[in-house]
Amino acid sequence: MSLIGVQDEERSDLSRAESRAMRDRSLRLLGSLVRPLRGRLVVTVVVVVISTVLRVAGPLLIAYGIDTGLPALTGGDPVPIAIAVGTFAAASVVGAVLMYSYQVWTARISQAVLLELRTRVFRQTQRLSLDFHESYTSGRIIARQTSDLDSIRELLDGGLNNLVQGVLYMAFTAVALVITDPTAGLVLLVSLVPLAILSRWFQRSSQVLFRRSRVASAKVIVHFVETMTGIRAVKAFRKEKRNEREFGDLVEEYRDVNAKVIGLFGVFDPGLVLIGNVALAVTVLVGGLRVASGALAIGALLAVVLYVRQFFSPAQDLAMFYNGYQSAAAALEKISGVLEESPTVADPTTPIDLWQAKGHVRFERVHFAYRADAVVLPRFDLDIPAGQTIALVGSTGAGKSTLAKLISRFYDPTDGRVLLDGVDLRQLHPKDLRRAIVMVTQESYLFSGSVAENIALGNPEATREQIIEAAKAVGAHAFIEQLPNGYDTDVNKRGGRVSAGQRQLLSFARAFLANPRVLILDEATASLDIPSERLVQEALQTLLADRTAVIIAHRLSTVAIADRVLVMEHGRLVEDGTPAELIAGTGRFAQLHAAWRDTLV
Numbered sequence: 001m002s003l004i005g006v007q008d009e010e011r012s013d014l015s016r017a018e019s020r021a022m023r024d025r026s027l028r029l030l031g032s033l034v035r036p037l038r039g040r041l042v043v044t045v046v047v048v049v050i051s052t053v054l055r056v057a058g059p060l061l062i063a064y065g066i067d068t069g070l071p072a073l074t075g076g077d078p079v080p081i082a083i084a085v086g087t088f089a090a091a092s093v094v095g096a097v098l099m100y101s102y103q104v105w106t107a108r109i110s111q112a113v114l115l116e117l118r119t120r121v122f123r124q125t126q127r128l129s130l131d132f133h134e135s136y137t138s139g140r141i142i143a144r145q146t147s148d149l150d151s152i153r154e155l156l157d158g159g160l161n162n163l164v165q166g167v168l169y170m171a172f173t174a175v176a177l178v179i180t181d182p183t184a185g186l187v188l189l190v191s192l193v194p195l196a197i198l199s200r201w202f203q204r205s206s207q208v209l210f211r212r213s214r215v216a217s218a219k220v221i222v223h224f225v226e227t228m229t230g231i232r233a234v235k236a237f238r239k240e241k242r243n244e245r246e247f248g249d250l251v252e253e254y255r256d257v258n259a260k261v262i263g264l265f266g267v268f269d270p271g272l273v274l275i276g277n278v279a280l281a282v283t284v285l286v287g288g289l290r291v292a293s294g295a296l297a298i299g300a301l302l303a304v305v306l307y308v309r310q311f312f313s314p315a316q317d318l319a320m321f322y323n324g325y326q327s328a329a330a331a332l333e334k335i336s337g338v339l340e341e342s343p344t345v346a347d348p349t350t351p352i353d354l355w356q357a358k359g360h361v362r363f364e365r366v367h368f369a370y371r372a373d374a375v376v377l378p379r380f381d382l383d384i385p386a387g388q389t390i391a392l393v394g395s396t397g398a399g400k401s402t403l404a405k406l407i408s409r410f411y412d413p414t415d416g417r418v419l420l421d422g423v424d425l426r427q428l429h430p431k432d433l434r435r436a437i438v439m440v441t442q443e444s445y446l447f448s449g450s451v452a453e454n455i456a457l458g459n460p461e462a463t464r465e466q467i468i469e470a471a472k473a474v475g476a477h478a479f480i481e482q483l484p485n486g487y488d489t490d491v492n493k494r495g496g497r498v499s500a501g502q503r504q505l506l507s508f509a510r511a512f513l514a515n516p517r518v519l520i521l522d523e524a525t526a527s528l529d530i531p532s533e534r535l536v537q538e539a540l541q542t543l544l545a546d547r548t549a550v551i552i553a554h555r556l557s558t559v560a561i562a563d564r565v566l567v568m569e570h571g572r573l574v575e576d577g578t579p580a581e582l583i584a585g586t587g588r589f590a591q592l593h594a595a596w597r598d599t600l601v
């Protein structure tokens with residue numbers, strides 16, 4: 001099981017064409033996200049360019065003040081120095097204000113992008129059909145919505161800002177330096193060589209380590225989540241000791257990688273400082289000599305020293321950018337992959353409305369396979385008249401649940417049609433489909449919220465009276481009354497926890513309230529004990545009275561209330577008749593029924 005998508009991190013075996021397709025996909029997504037923000041982006045770029053120019057202008061103004069302003073002042077003219085100081089102050093204030101608005105604008109842009117991405121991923125994962133969710137584990141979906149969006153956020157909030165600011169700052173500083181003193185520019189140029197070597201080394205080694213660190217942390221999380229979701233099995237099989245060892249190894253690996261990352265910084269940071277200081281020393285030496293010989297003014301030397309000192313400060317951010325960029329790019333690739341999936345069970349383009357469904361279900365030459373090589377239903381024909389109650393029996397794997405999923409359109413047939421009142425389910429308006437056909441399965445999921453809210457899922461407009469009536473109809477009222485706050489009990493709070501059987505009763509109430517024309521129960525009574533099942537069975541009589549129903553039951557007692565029994569084997573109907581007919585016969589159902597009767601006495 002890949003919960004957080006460890007294998008997603010390993011993409012080494014991709015062909016060129018595939019990785020190009022992936023990059024194009026990411027770029028398309030990026031384009032669609034950025035296009036609506038074009039205006040804001042232009043403003044932001046203008047703001048950051050002006051604020052950087054103002055910051056870089058500082059040392060030049062100081063040089064002007066010292067070299068021109070001071071002599072003039074001694075000569076009795078205070079104007080030049082006043083201009084220098086005034087401009088410096090103004091540049092600082094305006095620069096600070098612009099810097100502030102740059103931060104605000106970039107934050108707005110990045111938050112807008114993230115909001116849009118989050119919403120898109122959520123909408124899309126909800127929109128995609130069941131087959132997607134059966135192959136794409138929930139853990140991977142969770143990773144898309146959490147860690148992937150986080151790495152994009154980190155890049156947008158920090159990395160990209162730093163990159164833009166850093167590159168501009170270094171470029172403008174270099175230009176100003178060359179303007180002030182070309183010789184010092186030469187010193188800086190030479191120092192770029194060791195800087196480039198060091199940065200390249202850091203970027204390469206850290207790329208490998210950061211990747212390993214991401215994989216290691218994903219493994220830690222996967223192991224943790226698996227242990228916790230399977231905690232019952234862990235306890236039942238006394239797996240704690242083994243888990244501890246495995247977890248210990250994973251955490252150890254994570255620590256090792258992180259220690260190595262820290263080690264890298266231990267070399268990189270001092271290396272940067274060293275290069276910066278050597279460049280500064282050479283600048284001071286060369287500049288000092290030139291000042292002594294009169295080739296350079298003292299103010300200009302000060303400006304040069306300030307520039308060289310500042311030049312190296314963004315270097316670390318720039319070297320780090322690549323890592324952030326890489327993990328964000330990988331994240332964007334994975335997210336764009338999910339976003340470009342299209343649902344296999346698509347909504348109709350020109351839906352047909354069916355306001356008053358009667359409940360006539362028909363399978364016409366239906367062929368169905370989950371995977372091309374394993375056919376589950378080969379050419380299946382079935383006609384269920386409106387109002388009929390069908391009991392569907394057959395051994396495990398016969399295809400009963402598949403049949404149920406086709407009626408409720410969780411899947412579409414590979415070939416042939418499933419019809420409701422003569423309308424192909426693929427053309428039926430999704431709203432009408434959901435209103436007309438409801439399936440209750442064994443896994444009755446309760447959402448956080450009160451018992452009443454959970455029942456009202458079947459019909460959000462239902463009044464409290466209708467909710468209670470539904471609960472009474474399926475025999476759930478009595479236990480709900482016993483809960484700490486009755487119908488207002490929170491099902492996820494202590495005391496509100498309900499048993500598996502009670503959960504099923506609640507999902508029956510939900511279905512009753514939804515009042516569909518066609519009701520499918522797929523082993524929906526499996527977790528009920530015999531008395532509860534008997535209660536439900538009485539309720540079923542009323543519940544099924546005037547609608548079409550398909551009951552897949554593992555206990556044959558349910559069959560008694562059916563009008564018609566279908567026996568299914570290997571995706572085919574092998575028997576079809578009233579319960580009385582089939583019991584009287586000698587077929588498969590008669591044998592099953594006899595065996596079942598024996599267990600009762």
Ligand SMILES: Nc1ncnc2c1ncn2[C@@H]1O[C@H](COP(=O)(O)OP(=O)(O)O)[C@@H](O)[C@H]1O
Pocket residue numbers: 134370371376394395396397398399400401402403
């Ligand atoms: N999501 C799925 N993907 C692939 N094969 C599946 C899937 N669900 C069921 N199958 C296969 O389809 C066949 C019929 O399964 P199912 O309809 O669940 O049987 P039943 O409900 O009668 O026990 C089985 O062989 C099962 O392995």
Ligand SMILES: [Mg+2]
Pocket residue numbers: 400401402522
């Ligand atoms: Mg089944």
